Amino acid sequence: MPGNSDLATLRSSQEISAIRKEGRTFSNRYFVLVMRPNTLEMSRYAVIASRSVGGAVERNRCKRRIRSRVAKLAIRIIPGNDFLIIARVACLSVEPVLLDQAFEQVFAQAGLLSVNV
16 A cells, blocks of 8 residues: 555566575466565565466556555555565466455465564
């Protein structure tokens, strides 16, 4: 969400590659979550949609859907982690409610969500 200073976007390809190599992976049919701790007071993230997802329009739609879910969860995401969300083709056609549930489930499984908010 716009007011949350605890979440930033990752732009450096070196950092994204490091997360892919060293991070722990959690996944479902809609996306893959790769996370690793960082030494910062905030969490950072990046969204990736490869060509296997579709053309530019489909990839961008998929990334928008994912970013909006991250924004909804932003208040509850525990600071101090970098995470990468890699879109899968099924992300395009899934019902919004199911995508919300999938995000909730995978982020909880990864230990990224605080329970008390």
